[in-house]
Amino acid sequence: MNATESKIIERLPVNDEFARPTGAEAIERAAAALRTHGFDAQIVEDGEAAKHLVLSLIPEGAEVGEGASATLDQIGVTAAIEKSGCYEAVRPRTRSMDRATQMREIRKLGAAPDFQVNSVQAVTEDGRMLVVSFGGSQLGPIGFGAGRVILVVGAQKVVPDLATAFRRVEEYSYPIEDAHLQEAFGRHSAAHKMLVLNGEVSPGRTTVILVRQPVGI
Numbered sequence: 001m002n003a004t005e006s007k008i009i010e011r012l013p014v015n016d017e018f019a020r021p022t023g024a025e026a027i028e029r030a031a032a033a034l035r036t037h038g039f040d041a042q043i044v045e046d047g048e049a050a051k052h053l054v055l056s057l058i059p060e061g062a063e064v065g066e067g068a069s070a071t072l073d074q075i076g077v078t079a080a081i082e083k084s085g086c087y088e089a090v091r092p093r094t095r096s097m098d099r100a101t102q103m104r105e106i107r108k109l110g111a112a113p114d115f116q117v118n119s120v121q122a123v124t125e126d127g128r129m130l131v132v133s134f135g136g137s138q139l140g141p142i143g144f145g146a147g148r149v150i151l152v153v154g155a156q157k158v159v160p161d162l163a164t165a166f167r168r169v170e171e172y173s174y175p176i177e178d179a180h181l182q183e184a185f186g187r188h189s190a191a192h193k194m195l196v197l198n199g200e201v202s203p204g205r206t207t208v209i210l211v212r213q214p215v216g217i
Contacts, residue, residue, distance in 0.1 A: 039207070047215045151206065169194075
């Protein structure tokens with residue numbers, strides 16, 4: 001969490017219980033449950049370890065898509081993918097395109113990258129994940145379109161069950177994201193589209209990296 005996000009949180013009436021990292025046993029339970037549902041779940045100590053693991057999973061020269069993510073920004077994955085020159089990063093390409101005349105090309109580029117790197121809003125101890133999006137561009141690649149998916153999740157996002165996952169969005173992550181967008185761009189956010197990941201049918205396709213420390217929002 002950066003200084004701007006911390007200031008936003010200080011002035012918002014959010015439920016700060018969702019900012020606290022869960023315990024080691026809950027993380028272990030979540031990892032074990034994710035594995036039983038077909039996800040490759042790995043646990044690392046901190047953001048730096050998460051970054052190294054993410055980059056070790058992506059071959060040099062691979063096409064990489066990303067969802068907008070405070071987690072990826074904070075641990076340095078966004079900069080490594082978009083600025084190192086080691087990867088074919090999708091977002092810089094689509095950001096430079098004209099949405100009025102090139103939307104078809106933007107959709108196609110973002111829909112099926114070789115790799116999709118993202119975070120999620122919550123992971124449950126029984127092995128489910130909740131992803132929330134304003135426009136939905138990252139949901140398609142995570143659900144099916146990307147060849148491989150890598151999800152980085154901080155310890156504060158591990159919750160007991162799916163009902164609590166939805167509460168985490170409503171009472172914590174969405175209000176912060178909405179305030180951040182208002183401050184940065186003068187517009188509101190919205191939790192328009194949600195994806196619940198109950199399992200993975202393709203072995204090895206989706207890797208979930210659980211970080212023992214809080215990262216992201």
